[in-house]
Amino acid sequence: MKLLPKDIEMFEQAREHIDTIIVPLAGIDFGTNMKQYARMNEFLTILASEIERQFKGRIILLPALSYIASLDTESRKQTALEWKVNFLNEGFKHVFFVTCDSDWKAVEKDFDQSLIWVPAIPLEGLDDSYKRQMMDEQVRQISNIFSQKWQQAK
Amino acid sequence: MSKHRVSRRQFLNYTLTGVGGFMAAGMLMPMLRFAVDPVLEAAAGENFVATKQKVDDLTNKPVRLDFSYKQKDAWYESEVTDTAWVYKNDEGKIVALSPVCKHLGCTVDWNTDKEHPNQFFCPCHFGRYTKDGMNVKGTPPLKPLDMYDFKVKDGILHLGSAVPHKEA
Structure with missing residues (x-):
């Protein structure tokens, strides 16, 4: 579910079933990489909402944690980890970060397998049905990661 | 031929009835269409x-x-x-x-x-x-x-x- 009043009503009734949080990590840049980050953002937004559609009853999709891409990676990493600790303290069992920005790969090990990096595929000019098929494929792969984690925790 | 001559009165009667009929039809047809429309709509049903x-x-x-x-x-x-x-x-x-x-x-x-x-x-x-x-x-x-x-x-x-x- 998303952070919408309608979904939150459902959440309050079935809280014990919803144990996973998804945070998209979205970079912002106004320099030379502006378009590249815009592309990542488009891809990530669609991907996240498709994941949400698939797993509506077990996850909460949060608004993206946005950051200035040219600033140093340490502080954004700290923020992300703080979020994670906070959600775990709230009683959620799994927190996943999803991003297309390869900067995060360098700090992947600090996240203890909760960081999912997906390369952004340019969507401009692609045929609609092809786009959908490609997204489905991506969602399917990420689903496997979730399913594995959930099976482990069972 | 001369037996069936149309008088001026008859000619005017025919033309006026004809034109009047068209005018009345022009007004009534859309009204009728509007009245019938909901029925047709229901027959078409919801969107598939x-x-x-x-x-x-x-x-x-x-x-x-x-x-x-x-x-x-x-x-x-x-x-x-x-x-x-x-x-x-x-x-x-x-x-x-x-x-x-x-x-x-x-x-x-x-x-x-x-x-x-x-x-x-x-x-x-x-x-x-x-x-x-x-x-x-x-x-x-x-x-x-x-x-x-x-x-x-x-x-x-x-x-x-x-x-x-x-x-x-």
């Missing part, structure tokens, strides 16, 4: 969306069918894509099931749980449904999957809105 699926190509194995339509939500018009699981049952009848799990609204998949083949499976809380959409007892969902209204036009499957399962 054409899918890409040819009915003849359907088998007894459920296939995933995506179909999209425009939805207006306050000021934002968006294209919504819905999914249906469609197959022909043993009697050859088309069954179109909604993939939305009746537990908490995840999307169910066909035949993905290795321990329970040929069932619809929800990966979130391991809910299961048999092929006809009935929920398996002992799994979280309490209701069977919704079904789509459908109709066949020119051999192509058209899907309507999801309604509660008919056998429930």
